[in-house]
Amino acid sequence: MTIVYTDAHLAHQPPHEIYEGELVAYAEKAARAEVIIKAIREQGEHRIIAPKEFPIEHIYAVHQRSYVDFLQKRSEKLEKGRVLYPSYFISDTYAPVTPGTYVASCQAVNVALTAAEQLLTSQQPVYALCRPPGHHAEHHSMGGYCYFNNAAVAAMYLSAQGKVAILDIDLHHGNGTQHTFYDRDDVLYVSLHADPSVMYPHISGFTDEQGRGAGLGYTINYPMPLGTGDKQYLAKLHQALQDIQHFKPDFLVVSVGFDTFIKDPIGGFKLTIPVYKQLASHIADLQLPTLLVQEGGYNVEHLGMMATTFLSGLQPR
Numbered sequence: 319m320t321i322v323y324t325d326a327h328l329a330h331q332p333p334h335e336i337y338e339g340e341l342v343a344y345a346e347k348a349a350r351a352e353v354i355i356k357a358i359r360e361q362g363e364h365r366i367i368a369p370k371e372f373p374i375e376h377i378y379a380v381h382q383r384s385y386v387d388f389l390q391k392r393s394e395k396l397e398k399g400r401v402l403y404p405s406y407f408i409s410d411t412y413a414p415v416t417p418g419t420y421v422a423s424c425q426a427v428n429v430a431l432t433a434a435e436q437l438l439t440s441q442q443p444v445y446a447l448c449r450p451p452g453h454h455a456e457h458h459s460m461g462g463y464c465y466f467n468n469a470a471v472a473a474m475y476l477s478a479q480g481k482v483a484i485l486d487i488d489l490h491h492g493n494g495t496q497h498t499f500y501d502r503d504d505v506l507y508v509s510l511h512a513d514p515s516v517m518y519p520h521i522s523g524f525t526d527e528q529g530r531g532a533g534l535g536y537t538i539n540y541p542m543p544l545g546t547g548d549k550q551y552l553a554k555l556h557q558a559l560q561d562i563q564h565f566k567p568d569f570l571v572v573s574v575g576f577d578t579f580i581k582d583p584i585g586g587f588k589l590t591i592p593v594y595k596q597l598a599s600h601i602a603d604l605q606l607p608t609l610l611v612q613e614g615g616y617n618v619e620h621l622g623m624m625a626t627t628f629l630s631g632l633q634p635r
């Protein structure tokens with residue numbers, strides 16, 4: 319399989335986030351992506367390529383220019399070692415800006431777009447190892463460890479070539495991605511996530527959010543209770559995959575999060591490692607050109623194993 323990766327994300331390493339007014343350690347660590355690429359290299363079965371540069375217009379297709387400009391200027395103006403919690407263009411206290419944040423975020427988008435471009439020519443699954451993640455980034459705000467919405471930018475790019483289904487299997491609801499395509503009937507957004515009444519992002523991901531106007535019926539949310547395990551998760555995934563099949567997309571974009579793992583430090587679900595292979599093989603059974611985009615997952619000790627287990631389920635059987 320083709321994997322797209324760059325170590326440009328190392329420029330973005332906030333030391334902390336703010337939880338209920340207190341500074342706490344930043345969960346979205348650079349080591350997350352490093353242990354995943356290390357495990358993939360050790361597996362030795364994959365072709366790892368670097369991202370190419372895409373024009374900024376791809377980011378403007380999803381994000382407001384004034385927000386993009388703000389992130390660029392404020393990142394570049396920061397002195398080394400400084401951290402900014404902006405007072406605007408931000409949805410919560412989980413997206414601090416460092417001097418390298420803009421560059422790293424642009425490169426994460428380039429990773430997703432490079433993978434999307436590969437998909438147009440190869441038809442084989444492609445994995446975009448993005449960091450920082452993206453699905454909480456909105457039209458004009460950063461939040462939840464996300465700055466630019468990598469999956470949404472890639473889906474926007476692919477949607478010029480055909481119908482796109484987005485399956486979001488991160489623990490958290492992908493509010494930014496949902497909102498990007500909320501009015502459209504040619505991009506389906508389906509998300510499995512922890513009940514937002516008890517889990518971040520708290521304000522979206524409820525079942526009554528179903529799209530608007532022409533987009534009504536093209537957003538589907540499957541919130542699940544805390545404590546959800548392998549069996550219940552697979553049952554809901556089955557429903558989500560049926561929705562996708564019914565939509566008859568030309569492309570599938572999967573926002574992949576490993577924060578559903580039983581030992582995730584900020585999680586609440588109880589998925590075990592072997593189930594990630596099953597999730598992937600059910601996804602592969604759709605037989606669609608599939609772009610996998612990395613989102614969350616915070617157990618650095620087990621992330622390498624989760625990622626290689628997941629990728630092994632995508633191989634043709």
Ligand code: Q9C
Binds near residue numbers: 412453577
């Ligand atoms: N007490 C992603 O998975 N909440 N973002 C942390 C800690 C922020 C998750 C709460 C969760 C953001 C991409």
Ligand code: ZN
Binds near residue numbers: 488489490575613614
């Ligand atoms: Zn998440």
